[in-house]
Amino acid sequence: MRALVILCTICFVIQACQQGDEKPMRLSSWVSSPSETAVYREVLDGFRQKYPEQEFEYEPIPGNYPEKIQLMLGTRTAPDLFYLKGFTAPAYMDYDVLEPLDPFMSETEDFDVDDFFPFSIEAFRQNGQQYGIPKDFNPYVMFYNKEMFREAGIDSLPTDWLSFVQACERLTIDKDEDGKTDQYGFIVEPSVEMVMPFVYQNGGNFQNPDGSLGIADEPFIEALEFYHGLYTSGVATMAQDQGAQWNGDAFGREKCAMAISGGWLIPFLADQFPELDYGIFPLPRGKEQSTVAFTVAYSIPKASEHKKDAWQLLDYLVGEEGMSQWTSSGVAMPTRRSVAEKNGFYEHPVFKVFMESAEFARPFQVEYSERGYEELVVAFQAVFFADKAPRDALTDIKGQIEKYKLVR
Amino acid sequence: MKAKKISASKKQQTKTAYSFLAFPLLVFSVFTIFPMLFAFVISFYDWNLLIPDKPFVGLANYVELAHDPVFLKAIKNTTVYTLGVVPTQTFLALFLAFIMNQKIRGRAFFRLAFYTPAITSSVVTSIIFVWIYSGPGLLNYLLSLIGVEGDDWLFNPKTALFAIMILNIWTTSGYFMISFLAGLQSIPQSLYEAAKIDGANQWQQFWRVTVPMVRPITFFVIVLGLIGCFQVFDQIYVMSSGGPVNSTTTMSYFTYQSSFKYFRLGYGAASAIVLAAIIFVATWLQKKYFPSEVN
Amino acid sequence: MRRLKIQKLFFYLILFGMTIIYLGPFLFSVSISFNADKDVLTWPIKLIPEEWTLAHYQSVWRDLPFGQWLVNSVLITSIQTVSNVFFSALAGFAFARLRFPGKNIIFSMLLASLMIPGIILLVPKFIVLNEFRLINTYGGLILPGLVSVVNIFLMKQFFETIPKDLEEAALIDGCSYFRIFWQIFLPVSKPALAAVAIYTFQGSWNEFMWPVIVSVTNDMFTLPVGMAFLKNEFSVQWPLLMAGTILISLPTIAIFLIFQRYFVQGVASAGLKE
Numbered sequence: 001m002r003a004l005v006i007l008c009t010i011c012f013v014i015q016a017c018q019q020g021d022e023k024p025m026r027l028s029s030w031v032s033s034p035s036e037t038a039v040y041r042e043v044l045d046g047f048r049q050k051y052p053e054q055e056f057e058y059e060p061i062p063g064n065y066p067e068k069i070q071l072m073l074g075t076r077t078a079p080d081l082f083y084l085k086g087f088t089a090p091a092y093m094d095y096d097v098l099e100p101l102d103p104f105m106s107e108t109e110d111f112d113v114d115d116f117f118p119f120s121i122e123a124f125r126q127n128g129q130q131y132g133i134p135k136d137f138n139p140y141v142m143f144y145n146k147e148m149f150r151e152a153g154i155d156s157l158p159t160d161w162l163s164f165v166q167a168c169e170r171l172t173i174d175k176d177e178d179g180k181t182d183q184y185g186f187i188v189e190p191s192v193e194m195v196m197p198f199v200y201q202n203g204g205n206f207q208n209p210d211g212s213l214g215i216a217d218e219p220f221i222e223a224l225e226f227y228h229g230l231y232t233s234g235v236a237t238m239a240q241d242q243g244a245q246w247n248g249d250a251f252g253r254e255k256c257a258m259a260i261s262g263g264w265l266i267p268f269l270a271d272q273f274p275e276l277d278y279g280i281f282p283l284p285r286g287k288e289q290s291t292v293a294f295t296v297a298y299s300i301p302k303a304s305e306h307k308k309d310a311w312q313l314l315d316y317l318v319g320e321e322g323m324s325q326w327t328s329s330g331v332a333m334p335t336r337r338s339v340a341e342k343n344g345f346y347e348h349p350v351f352k353v354f355m356e357s358a359e360f361a362r363p364f365q366v367e368y369s370e371r372g373y374e375e376l377v378v379a380f381q382a383v384f385f386a387d388k389a390p391r392d393a394l395t396d397i398k399g400q401i402e403k404y405k406l407v408r
Numbered sequence: 409m410k411a412k413k414i415s416a417s418k419k420q421q422t423k424t425a426y427s428f429l430a431f432p433l434l435v436f437s438v439f440t441i442f443p444m445l446f447a448f449v450i451s452f453y454d455w456n457l458l459i460p461d462k463p464f465v466g467l468a469n470y471v472e473l474a475h476d477p478v479f480l481k482a483i484k485n486t487t488v489y490t491l492g493v494v495p496t497q498t499f500l501a502l503f504l505a506f507i508m509n510q511k512i513r514g515r516a517f518f519r520l521a522f523y524t525p526a527i528t529s530s531v532v533t534s535i536i537f538v539w540i541y542s543g544p545g546l547l548n549y550l551l552s553l554i555g556v557e558g559d560d561w562l563f564n565p566k567t568a569l570f571a572i573m574i575l576n577i578w579t580t581s582g583y584f585m586i587s588f589l590a591g592l593q594s595i596p597q598s599l600y601e602a603a604k605i606d607g608a609n610q611w612q613q614f615w616r617v618t619v620p621m622v623r624p625i626t627f628f629v630i631v632l633g634l635i636g637c638f639q640v641f642d643q644i645y646v647m648s649s650g651g652p653v654n655s656t657t658t659m660s661y662f663t664y665q666s667s668f669k670y671f672r673l674g675y676g677a678a679s680a681i682v683l684a685a686i687i688f689v690a691t692w693l694q695k696k697y698f699p700s701e702v703n
Numbered sequence: 704m705r706r707l708k709i710q711k712l713f714f715y716l717i718l719f720g721m722t723i724i725y726l727g728p729f730l731f732s733v734s735i736s737f738n739a740d741k742d743v744l745t746w747p748i749k750l751i752p753e754e755w756t757l758a759h760y761q762s763v764w765r766d767l768p769f770g771q772w773l774v775n776s777v778l779i780t781s782i783q784t785v786s787n788v789f790f791s792a793l794a795g796f797a798f799a800r801l802r803f804p805g806k807n808i809i810f811s812m813l814l815a816s817l818m819i820p821g822i823i824l825l826v827p828k829f830i831v832l833n834e835f836r837l838i839n840t841y842g843g844l845i846l847p848g849l850v851s852v853v854n855i856f857l858m859k860q861f862f863e864t865i866p867k868d869l870e871e872a873a874l875i876d877g878c879s880y881f882r883i884f885w886q887i888f889l890p891v892s893k894p895a896l897a898a899v900a901i902y903t904f905q906g907s908w909n910e911f912m913w914p915v916i917v918s919v920t921n922d923m924f925t926l927p928v929g930m931a932f933l934k935n936e937f938s939v940q941w942p943l944l945m946a947g948t949i950l951i952s953l954p955t956i957a958i959f960l961i962f963q964r965y966f967v968q969g970v971a972s973a974g975l976k977e
Contacts, residue, residue, distance in 0.1 A: 059920060059922075061920065061921075062921055062932060062936060063921070063932050063935060063936065064935075067668070067669055068919055068920075070458065070671055071457075071668065071671075071838075071919055072839075072919055073457075073458055074456075074457025074458050074671060074833075075457065075833050075836075075838040075839070075919070076833075076836065077838060077839050077919060077920075092458075095456075095458040095459055096459075096460075097458050240542075240543060240560050240563055241543060241560070242543075243542065243543055243544045245937070245940075369670065370669065370670050371670045374669075374670075375478075378478075378651070378653055378654055381565075381651055381652040381653045382565075382652075382653045385563055385564060385565055385652040385653060386565045386566075386652070386653050400477060417874070418802065420880075421801045421802055421803055421880070422801075422803040422804060424797070424801060424879075424880040424881070425797040425801040425802075425803035425806070426803065428793045428794060428796060428797040428801075428880075428884075429793075429794050429797050429809070431790055431793075431849075431850070432790050432791070432793070432794040432850040432855065433809070435846070435847075435849050435850045436813070436816070436850065436852070438831070438846075439824070439828060439831075439846070439847040440816050440819065440824065441812075441816070442827070442831065443823075443824045443827035443828045443831060444816075444819055444823060444824060444827070446827035446830070446831070447823050447824065447826060447827045450826060450827060450830065455830075457833070504721065507714075507717065507718055507721070510714070512718065516963070518718065518722060519963070520956075520959065520960065520963070521721075521722045521725050521726045522721070522722075522725050523959065524725065524726065524729060524956060524959075525725060525728075527905055527909075527955045527956065527959050528729075528909075528952045528955060528956075529908070529909040529911070529926075529927045529930075529948075529951060529952065529955070530909060530911060530927075531909075531911055531927040531928075531930045531931050531934075531948075532927075532930065532948040532951060532952050533728075534934075535930065535934050535944055535945075535948050536728045536729070536731075536732045536945070536948060537728070538934065539732070539735070539941055539944075539945075540728060540731075546728075546731060546750075549750075578724070578725070582725060609710075610710070610714075635820060638820070639820055639821065639822050641822075641911075641912050642911045642912065645911070645915065645931065646931050646934055659822075660822045663822055663825065663826070664825070664912075664916075667825070667826050667829075668829075668916060673826050673829075673830065676825075676826050677823075677826040677827065680820075680822045680823045680825060680826065681823060683820065683822055683823070684819070684820045684822070684823045687820050688818070691818070
C-alpha cells in the first residue's frame, strides 16, 4: 500500500517533469482586452492558413507581464517567441538571455530591415546585435470628449500647456451644484510613463544623454510640479477617485473630458462605450513638442528549442500581411513604413494623429534596473498620496536610484 | 515472556520505524532541512536567475540591507503591524471565547459566524476588504451616515497599513477563539461559583478567573500570532502590493519583491534570514518575560 | 432580578453586534455578487440589489478559466490531504509506538523545524525546484506540501493515548507492525485522522504564497492565485470578483459545517500540546 502510494507519486512527478519536453513551439503575449486578443487570434489564424504544417501554441500571459516573462526566462519555461517591451529591453539584452537575430535576418531573403522606423529598430539593438524585431509602436496622444468640448464652447484644441490648462478649467464642472465636481477636465495617474511626456516637453529626461540621472534636474521637477498641479488645483481627477479601473475607463464613463492614452484605448472604447463621441489630437507642446512612444518587439529566448520555427512565425507576424492585419484595428501603429503607407495611416483621420506624433515621439528606455524605476514610482506616490512636494520627493530619491544603474 | 518477545523484535522495530519514516523524512529533508541551510549559502551570493555566473559577495547583501531605506521601512512597518495586531487579536479572541462559553442559544451558529473569516481564504477576505475600504465602499458609506467623509483608505499612506491590520485582526481572532474556547471549557465550574459567592459580576469573573486560567493557551496564541504577523504576505500582495509610498511593505513582501520581482534571490534570501532572526528574538523575549506558566 | 435582565440584554446586544461585524462583509459580498445593476458602485451604494441576477456566476464560469483553476485546486488539495493523513499517521505511529536508535534526535529535529519561519525557505525551495525543472508543474505545487510536521505531531499525541494491550496481543499473534497500524490503530483514530484531513484541506485549499510563486502561467493557477490575479485585472468589477470569492469559499464553509466537531477537537488538542 505504502509502496504503491510512493510509486504513484513518483510516476506523477516524472510525468509532470516531462510535460514540458514534447510541446510544440509556444508563443506568448500579454493580455490587455478581450477585443485585442480577438484581433490577435485572427492574425494567428492567417499564419496557420499559410503554413498549415507549422504547429504552435498561443499562450497569452495575463497579469504582470514583465515579471512573469522574467520568471519564465529564469526558470527555462519561457515561450519560444514572446513580446518584449522596449522599456525592459536594455536589461534583458544585458542579461544575455535573448537570441541574436542577425543570422536569421540575413538568411531571410525578403527581410528588409530598412523598412522599419529607425527608432523602433534601435530600441532592441545592443553592441551591433539585434535582439528583437519591433512589431508595432504606440505614441501617447490626447483623447477628448467632443460633446463636453461643445458644451464648454471650446472650439480650438489646446496646443500648449497654457491653453491646455485653460481648457481643463473650463471643462471642470459641478453640474448639480452640490459643491462636488462631477466632470473634470483631465485625468492624471502617478506613473512614470504618464509624466514622461511632460518631462520631455519641458526639456528634461529620466536619463540624460551623458548617462547621468535626470530626475532631480530642474526640467523634470517643473514637469512633475505642473502635472501634479493639475490634480491639486482640482481640474484633473484620478481613476481611483472615480471608482474607475483605469484612465480609459474613467474617460469612457465621462468622468473627465480629456485623457492621455495610446491606441489601445480605441478598441476598448469601441467595445465598452460604443456611443461615446471622442476625438484625438497630439499632446500640447511645452518648451518643445514631444511625447512618449512605446514600442514592442518579438524576441526569441536563447534557451529555445524551436528557434527556426519561431523565426518563421516572427517573420510572418512582422511581415506585410501579419502587421497589416494586426494594426488595422488601431490598437497599435505599424513599425514598417511600407505598411503604414499602403494602409493609408497617414491619411486616416485618427491614425494620422498617431503617425504625426511619431515624428516627435521619443522611446522610454533607461539603463536602470527595475528596482530603480520602482523607486521613482514610489516617489510619485509620495507626491500624489502623501502631499510631498515634487521637488523634495525627487531630490530625496535621486541618490537611491543612482545605486540601481545597470553596470556593463 | 512478553518482555522477551518484544525485545527480540528490536531490530524489526528499527527496520519498521525507518521504513515508516522514510517518505516523510525524505520530503522533510528536501523541502525543509536542505533549503534552510541552502538559504544561508544563497545569501552570500549575488544570485540572479537570468545571469549564469553567480559571484560570491560575502556579507555584501547584508550590508546593503542595512542601508536600504525600503528594507528599514519594512522592518518598521512589520513591527508596527505585529505590535498592533497580536495583542488586539489575542484579547478579542479571548473575549469572543468568553462570550461563547456562556449559556446561549444557537451556539453553533455564533461559532460558525466568528469562525468563518478564519477558514476563508486570505485572498477572499482581502478582496472583500478592498471593496469595503475603497472610495465608494462600505466603510465610507457607513461613515457618510454619521456625516463623515472618508477617502480611499488603501490609497492613503497614513491609513493603509492600519486598514490591513484591522482585516488581520478580524480574520484571526475567530481562529484563536476556538483555541481559547477549549481552554475555557476545561476551567472547573467551581472556580466561577466561588467567584460568584464573593459577589463578582461577569466582567470581574472574566478578569479574575478566566484570564489567569488560560495563561498557557494565551502563550501559545501569542507565539503563533507573532510568527504569523511577522510574516504577513497574502493581504499585502492582494490589497496594496506594498504601496502607497511603501507604507505597507512588510518584510516578507520585501523578500518576495527582491527575489521574484527584481530577481535578486541572494538579496531576498538575506532579507528572509534577517526576518527569521527577528522572529527568533521576539519569541525568545516572549518566553523570557511572559512564560506560559507562572513560577 | 431586573439588573440581571439588563445584563442579559446587554450581553445579547454585544453578541449580535459581534456577529454582524464578523458575518456582515460576507453578506454584502453575496449581495453584490447577485446585483444586476451595472453601476453597482455609483454613490450612494446599494447594499441590497434592486434587481437580482445570476449573470456574474455564469460569467465566472464562462469567461474565466475558473474551471481549470478548480481542477488544479481540487487535485492539489486532495493529493496533499490523502498524503498527509497517511504519512503523518505512519510517522506518528513510529514515534509513538516503536523504539529505534535516533528516535529522539529525529523527533527533536522535527520539533525544532516548527520554529523555522516559512519565509526563509521560500527562495531556496524555489531554486531547488527550478533545478528539478518543477516550476510551473503540478509536481512543484504539490511536493513540498505532502507531509507536515504539525500533523505528525498531532498523530503521535493521539496514538500515545491508545492502550498498549491491543497491540501487544497482536504482536504475540505475529502480526507485522504495518498490519497493527493498518488494522488496529487506524480504525480507532478516526477523530484524529479527520482533524488532520480537515486541517490539511483548509491549509492547502487556501494556500497562497507558494502557488503564487510556483505557478507562472494561468493554466497552473490555483483558485486563490487566480482570484488574486482577477483582482488586479478586473480591479473594480466587484460583482464578478465577489461571485468568484463566494464560489471558492463555499467548500471550506461546507467542510467546516459537516466536520465541525473534529475541527474544534483538533484545534483544542493542537492548543493544549504546546
